[in-house]
Amino acid sequence: MTRYRFSEPPPSEITPKALWLSRREVMRAGLALALAPLAGTVDAAPFDPEQVVAGPFSTDEPLTDPRAATGYNNFYEFGTRKSEPAANAWRMQTSPWDVVVEGEVARPGRYGLEDLLRPHTLEERVYRLRCVEGWSMVIPWVGFPLAALITRLEPTSRARYVEFETLVDEAVMPGVRRPVIAWPYREALRMDEALHPLTLLAVGMYGEVMPNQNGAPIRLVVPWKYGFKSIKSIVAIRFHEQRPVTSWEQQAPREYGFYANVNPEVDHPRWSQASERRIGESGRRPTLPFNGYAEQVAHLYDGMDLRRYF
DSSP states (O other): OOEEOOOOOOGGGSOOOOOOOHHHHHHHHHHHHHTGGGTTTGGGSOOOGGGOEEOTTOOOSOOOOHHHHHHSOOOGGGOSSTTHHHHHGGGOOOSSOEEEEEESBSSOEEEEHHHHHTTOOOEEEEEEEEOTTSEEEEEEEEEEEHHHHHHHHOBOTTOOEEEEEEOOOTTTOGGGGSOSSSSSOEEEEEHHHHTSTTOEEEEEETTEEOOGGGTOSOEEEOTTBOGGGSOOSEEEEEEESSOOOOHHHHHOTTTOOSSOBOOTTSOBTTBOOSEEEETTSSSOEEOOGGGGTHHHHGGGGTTOOTTTOO
């Protein structure tokens, strides 16, 4: 497969660099110590913080401590304990990084990360990202709408689903040596979900390049779904007419459905999902339908039985 490059956009279509917001300087200073162990890996990613502008879906909720957000992770390729991704992921090389595009799309090929990012202006969107265990964080992700990339790739009229695949590298990922799931990790969205402006391709967090354990160099963020839908370290994007089977759906179909919408009324077979634990807080808080984004996304599921299609 040939390595594809987008043509350079005309100057009139290039977004000028935004003014750097002063509060990000505070974030950057606070992160210097927390992200110091990642030196030599994060610098390799193509990221210019001066491109970051305020996104339209930010929240005023207090941010999760970045030390928690970068040290308490689910990334089974690097280990199933929450501390193992931060301990092991530094070995993963994130530059150069290619993403293969296949399937029902007019512009398939192998794209370098720099081609996927250009000419998008990075936006900061502060999301409440929840994970399946009932814990949540408030993270300022930096990225751009997935819809912008999909439009450039020109999916055909038969493309109804978008599938994503994570890197598998036994040399640096000790978790893939164990059959926790059938590697590689795969996730997918219905096309209208993928095109929704809340769905983000993220390349950073807290105004910095994405740490490896959080999904460097590029990951998905779907804030109204449980965390396992937001696949990390993407190496392939495929467009399908038929719905693909995703990794956790294949591994445990009774526990993890394709849609994985945050729904406090549908319990996991082994625990209640009516409440969540916000990292950094004591006690628990009620889980909000669609993780608080019902006004924006509930219409995508009009007429669907969300207990059956969980």
